[in-house]
Amino acid sequence: MKQVLSVLLLFCSCFAFGQSNNSPSTYDPHEIAITGYLQTQYQRAQSAGISSFSGGDFAKNSKDRFMIRRGRLKIDRADKYSSIVFQIDATQNGVQLMDAFIQLHRPESKALLFTAGLFNRPFGYSIVYSSGYRDFPERARVFQTLMPRERDLGAMLTFRPDGKFHFLTAELAVINGSGHSARDYDSKKDFVGNLGFKFDSLANKKLQLGFGGSFYKGSVRSDTESYFTSNGNGFFKNTSPDNIDWNAKRDYYGANLQLQYDNTFGATSFKAEYIGGTQPGVASTALITGPAASTSFSTQPNTDLYLRPFEGYYLWLSQRIAKSRFTALLAYDVYDPNKDVKETEIGANNNTTAADIKFNTLGYGMTCLVNTRVKLTVYNEHVVNDPTQLPGYMNDLKDDVFTVRLQYRW
Template sequence: MKTNLLILLFIFPLVSIGQSNNSPSTYDVHDLKITGYLQTQYQRAQSEGISSFSGGDFSENSRDRFMIRRGRLKIDRVDKYSSIVFQIDATQNGVQLMDAFIQLYQPDSKALLFTAGVFNRPFGHSIIYSSGFRDFPERARVFQTIMPRERDIGAMLGYNPSNKYKFITAELAVVNGSGYSARDYDSRKDLIGNLGFKFDSLANNKLKMGFGGSIYSGTVRNNTESYYTDNGNGFTINNNTANVGWNAKREYFGANLQLEYDNTFGNTIFKAEYVGGKQPGVASSANIRGPVASQSFSAQPATDLYLRSFSGYYIWLTQQIADSKFTALLAYDSYDPNIHIKENGIGPDNNTSAGDIKFSTLGYGISYVPTTRVKFTLYNEHVVNSGTNLPDYKSDIKDDVFTARLQYRW
């Protein structure tokens, strides 16, 4: 029943009911405008030194921490023919570039947009949806793994007409594939395609609906004489001197659905998104912790590639509590980096590693928004993995995380 429900949700051909990162603060003509937000938080983990997708790994001897999760400062300018966006992120880890792109368009219409620079990959719903408006503290594990930091460097063409077809959004991007903070390490470029539909005035203007689909077609360069392919019960090595410089396929397909309903119990928002495909990664090692062995890397992987077929999804539900400023939060996400092997088959005898383990997360909490600028969030994540034959993963590891966050947006 659960599988059938997910299939029904995701067979529809992207749309963002909310705020997109790939745009200035407004397209009204203006000189420099400064916006941004700050997220400061306290977190407590179930164990010390855990790997975590809730703001990054915990230090070896720490399970409690205060941190600046995001400190965004965005500057944009819009004129008759073009706009520019420049955004940085300042935290305890330093200052990093987030967005730096130029957009060109016709003076009488922005139906056709050309974007060049550093921008969010136009894939799915949650990648381009701003973290300053997202109800949940973090994106799902699968998207943090296959598209870490969300951005890349390249060029994009977008189409969103203002006539009777304004419910359609189409985007096509060519990017380096190595992420926003890295130089490309091979000559090939990756292609991203996105098609979405958005309807804002259904059921007497009480219902908003969006749905769409995305594709990603790229490669990862192999820098060794060997790579590993999945044989259904583990990995088989392919050894040949010609494998140096060979490019493995990196391919994703995704679908998403968003529903927002204004009802007598308060505003209800349901969001779901699925992504699957092929992801070249590496093996877990002393230098690469298990959960990120299947991650997309920003530099040339130094060790052998492991070619995995993966799948992941999330379901997000928010419910405003009556007509108050409180909202209940409930989420579930799952990421299986290797769909061809069960957890009890993962072990040292078949070349599998911690990079092949499936993780699922149940999240729940509450947010309070006293003004349009301030938001308090209390949120707990219960993370589960099945036992394997690996020494450190014989049973479910204790890696739950509680987050108390205060956000100010201007």
């Protein structure tokens, strides 16, 4: 029994190493297949009413909650020429469409795929990596800010050659740029590209290695006569009637790395990803909180744009403990929405706001694979921001979050 469990654990670990959302359950021809997962959880925050990237903000007078984090139902079908994927997310907040796309390919090969519809942006590793297989409860703050809900509408070409170059994946997509929203608020389209490499059987089949690079080339339409650009220690205001209907650059570049080594202590996995570039956001106000002011827009922003030079990254380390059901987790991520300004300068009459504050998060916890379908996760996030001159942000916010999650996958 222990040997069977060990094989199942290893299979799940290897499968998770490269599980992608932009595909059906299998490319083998099949009629309707139904898969999915349910994540139900309890959370306790350090203080009531905090803004959080661990499942969303807490209610004004609440610091603990039960919630359905994700309730995914995926339906797909495939024949020798094509496949279709349709996925919804049902939680206490209602039902939302997550994926709806068609893929076309040659009958004798899946090396070249054409995808059209609503799908994950092909940027980096964690965006496409399924939340049903990820050990860590959430994606890093930087990716939740720049690409909320991960998806967009458009078309994509994917090239995964057969034969000796099977380790290569190249993807290029043209998308609306407004994210999960069905409405594109300008006439421009954004381009996303990814080049990835994956080697599964190195060092006597004990080592798995993956790495790659990505780019995002897009824009955000200006609806006002003014916009702000960084001047090194704050923002400079640019005003002209010509700025109405002007498109501000939204450019990202990224790199990622994944390592997994099977050893006498179990399986050690290390994953890292970096992203930097220029993000058009807005100023933080009473109605738009600091983190939300630097997020990407699903509707036309009707206030002045702020062009922020940003950077962020995450480091994920997991250790499966010997041949047991347990995996220890350790994570660290950083998101600096304005790397040109120091935290001590924010709020110093230089047009900076709470949207420019840097946050870093230390996460740690453990998962238990109860069986091949059920997983229990216990995880704590310690979130830190440096003091600024802004009221409400002169000290580190009390916004840590503790999570206990139970997941069932079928």
